Amino acid sequence: MKALMWKELRENRMKMIIGCVLLSVIGVAVSIAYRFFEGGIPGIGQIPPEYVDLIKKLLPDFSNVNAYLYSQWFSKNLQQVGAILAVVLLSGAVAGERELHTAIFLFSRPVSRGMILASKVIVLFGGLVLAVLVSTGGAVLGSAIIGKAPQPGFVLTATLHSVVALLAFASLATLLSVLVPDRVKAMLFSGGILIVLSVAGQFKPLHWLNPLVLFGSPVLIERPVPQLVPIVVGVVLSGCMLWTSYRMLQRQEF
Amino acid sequence: MNAIEMIGVSKSYGQVRALEDMCLTVPTGSIFGLMGPNGAGKTTSIKLMLGLMEPTAGSLTVLGAVPSGDGMALRRRIGFVPEDFSLYPHMTGLEILEFNARLYGCSVDENVRRLQTVFELPLARKIATYSKGMRKLLGLYIALSTEPELLILDEPTEGLDPMVRSHFLGVLADETARRNLTVFFSSHILSEVEKICDTVAFMRHGHTVLQDSVESVKERYRVYTVRFGAGHSSRDVKNIAIQRERALGQDAWDVEVLADQEQARTAFADAGGTVLNVQSLPFDEIFLRFVEA
Numbered sequence: 001m002k003a004l005m006w007k008e009l010r011e012n013r014m015k016m017i018i019g020c021v022l023l024s025v026i027g028v029a030v031s032i033a034y035r036f037f038e039g040g041i042p043g044i045g046q047i048p049p050e051y052v053d054l055i056k057k058l059l060p061d062f063s064n065v066n067a068y069l070y071s072q073w074f075s076k077n078l079q080q081v082g083a084i085l086a087v088v089l090l091s092g093a094v095a096g097e098r099e100l101h102t103a104i105f106l107f108s109r110p111v112s113r114g115m116i117l118a119s120k121v122i123v124l125f126g127g128l129v130l131a132v133l134v135s136t137g138g139a140v141l142g143s144a145i146i147g148k149a150p151q152p153g154f155v156l157t158a159t160l161h162s163v164v165a166l167l168a169f170a171s172l173a174t175l176l177s178v179l180v181p182d183r184v185k186a187m188l189f190s191g192g193i194l195i196v197l198s199v200a201g202q203f204k205p206l207h208w209l210n211p212l213v214l215f216g217s218p219v220l221i222e223r224p225v226p227q228l229v230p231i232v233v234g235v236v237l238s239g240c241m242l243w244t245s246y247r248m249l250q251r252q253e254f
Numbered sequence: 255m256n257a258i259e260m261i262g263v264s265k266s267y268g269q270v271r272a273l274e275d276m277c278l279t280v281p282t283g284s285i286f287g288l289m290g291p292n293g294a295g296k297t298t299s300i301k302l303m304l305g306l307m308e309p310t311a312g313s314l315t316v317l318g319a320v321p322s323g324d325g326m327a328l329r330r331r332i333g334f335v336p337e338d339f340s341l342y343p344h345m346t347g348l349e350i351l352e353f354n355a356r357l358y359g360c361s362v363d364e365n366v367r368r369l370q371t372v373f374e375l376p377l378a379r380k381i382a383t384y385s386k387g388m389r390k391l392l393g394l395y396i397a398l399s400t401e402p403e404l405l406i407l408d409e410p411t412e413g414l415d416p417m418v419r420s421h422f423l424g425v426l427a428d429e430t431a432r433r434n435l436t437v438f439f440s441s442h443i444l445s446e447v448e449k450i451c452d453t454v455a456f457m458r459h460g461h462t463v464l465q466d467s468v469e470s471v472k473e474r475y476r477v478y479t480v481r482f483g484a485g486h487s488s489r490d491v492k493n494i495a496i497q498r499e500r501a502l503g504q505d506a507w508d509v510e511v512l513a514d515q516e517q518a519r520t521a522f523a524d525a526g527g528t529v530l531n532v533q534s535l536p537f538d539e540i541f542l543r544f545v546e547a
Contacts, residue, residue, distance in 0.1 A: 003356035004357070010344065011342070101340040104336045105339050105340070108329060108334045109357040110329040
């Protein structure tokens, strides 16, 4: 198992490092940019007064740094870049072995398919979680630099929701990586499914389909306690998709 | 004891039958060559032996174990060089040997160091910089490095130039002689099978049409020119299977059979025939007779 994990780490280290650095830079930049929004939206005075109230209703209250970080970091940049990183990292997990013709070598060694999949999932999920933690740390650091540190309880809760949601996205990419023998196709399918569900979920009757609800609702800003429903749904969904990936991999012939 | 036993094994991919009632026996300690044209079912047979897929019907045992049930434990005793495979290009030769050894639960030991004097590969270099021939040699190196009981090679010399092929086969023959190793070798390069294998099986359309020792095949397959008496023909020949026949004139035939010469002569005599001439055929011609039949 250790040997397999070492191999995965070596193979994916550049993707993980780039993802981690990119997310961290965005995290720091977004939090430092709060300086420009703290006093209100720049240039709002030039907007006709009849629209100002409407805009203020639509936008979060940026006088609260938690609200700013929730809207600009957790439910925007981390959500989008994190989802891309999850899909990019996991889509190649099994599909990459097939595409590069290394699958026959790996699967003919005396290791079980469960161990092979588990080593990939542990390392790649670990890399994703590390990227979320480091970049969110960067966002908190950026806020501290400008003297506007967010509430720790809020940061921890929102991070927990982000991790659960991104691991669910990563589990979907893992499943497609097992089903589709091509890295790019697996990536496009998993990204496509997430986009279609997110768009469909914008319509009220289909709101339950929206995978972005796994990131938690804005209630977190005022009440930073874990929201059970998205967490349980995220964990159960991830578990089901990983179990299905394992079963499908067991049944596949190489 | 036999290293591999396949009895009535079939394997289907949907509507396509890759193997049909395949029977094969590989004696322990032999160098066994499985020969057949592309699509005959050689690679499917090998994947079944490794437990990478399950047979649709029939019984298969490898080193006394059932691959579909004991696949993991069985693969620990097998060295395998696949036909179309790549090794991780970001690893060096030594790293892939270490990685493989750890998957087999052993370490890079004296055996690996001894093999390096045989293979002489640049193990410090990344695999991405290796030529095709070097990769194939590394594949054999990896397979031998874990001291397997059975070595399975799926068309290992395909696409190699004659020098590398000769080196590959030389190393294989030497290493096989050094230890009690059974080698299962699939190929459609007849000259190398004839050179290094002691037993062969010919495959066609998913099943074996012949299994025998190379020497026996070459010794027993003969073209007999036979003159039949009035009212007799090759149809009257009993007890020997005729592979091919060709009329030379009104009463003379060239008849090709795989049988002991004494048995063939008796069969022709019993059918009212007189053997005028006996010819042998080169090994590749014999192979073609079976797979084209």
